[in-house]
Amino acid sequence: MKCAFASPHVRATAIEANAFPRLAEEMEVWAVPRIVVDGVPQWDGAAPEPVFVARVLGASFG
Amino acid sequence: MAILRPEEEARARELLSALERPVELLVALGREETPLPGARDVDFGAETLRVAEGLAELSERVTVRVEHEPEGFPRFPSVAIRPEGRDAGVRFDGLPWGYEIGSLIGGVLEAGRRDSSLRPESLEALAALDRELAIDVFVTPT
Numbered sequence: 001m002k003c004a005f006a007s008p009h010v011r012a013t014a015i016e017a018n019a020f021p022r023l024a025e026e027m028e029v030w031a032v033p034r035i036v037v038d039g040v041p042q043w044d045g046a047a048p049e050p051v052f053v054a055r056v057l058g059a060s061f062g
Numbered sequence: 063m064a065i066l067r068p069e070e071e072a073r074a075r076e077l078l079s080a081l082e083r084p085v086e087l088l089v090a091l092g093r094e095e096t097p098l099p100g101a102r103d104v105d106f107g108a109e110t111l112r113v114a115e116g117l118a119e120l121s122e123r124v125t126v127r128v129e130h131e132p133e134g135f136p137r138f139p140s141v142a143i144r145p146e147g148r149d150a151g152v153r154f155d156g157l158p159w160g161y162e163i164g165s166l167i168g169g170v171l172e173a174g175r176r177d178s179s180l181r182p183e184s185l186e187a188l189a190a191l192d193r194e195l196a197i198d199v200f201v202t203p204t
Contacts, residue, residue, distance in 0.1 A: 016156025
């Protein structure tokens with residue numbers, strides 16, 4: 001969420017997996033938090049800020 | 063029924079007193095996906111509105127607005143966290159409950175800051191972003 005508040009190019013959505021089981025299944029949510037960038041699942045689990053930012057930007061550019 | 067325990071409510075009220083600008087919670091209601099078995103007795107939309115209104119009661123800088131199936135919302139219920147009523151692209155889809163009420167409060171606190179709480183190097187990296195980026199974080203209440 002902090003990334004989205006800081007950049008007009010970033011949108012951030014927290015999605016409660018139990019409320020949207022079909023989407024959760026599609027994104028292969030077996031553990032939370034599950035991070036998905038541009039519709040592509042990336043990783044599970046919390047990450048320190050520098051790692052999180054590097055990973056989401058890396059996923060975006062990758 | 064209160065959304066927070068008394069000690070949690072006192073702490074949340076204290077945190078929200080630091081808001082430097084108004085934050086609007088836009089509660090988007092509409093047709094909901096059939097949830098998992100066992101959760102069907104919960105009115106997710108009504109509960110989401112109750113949580114948002116419960117937070118607004120803790121700070122005069124937090125307001126709540128409700129819209130029915132507004133444009134650009136793929137799922138309902140959803141709460142958009144809007145600094146000064148502006149769409150910043152930040153949402154919580156589904157019922158923010160349990161542990162996730164804390165996440166919603168965290169979002170409100172960040173929206174209420176005039177300056178980002180991110181590290182300078184993170185802001186620098188984000189400033190170099192020249193395309194749209196959608197981050198989805200799947201969570202559960204426990």
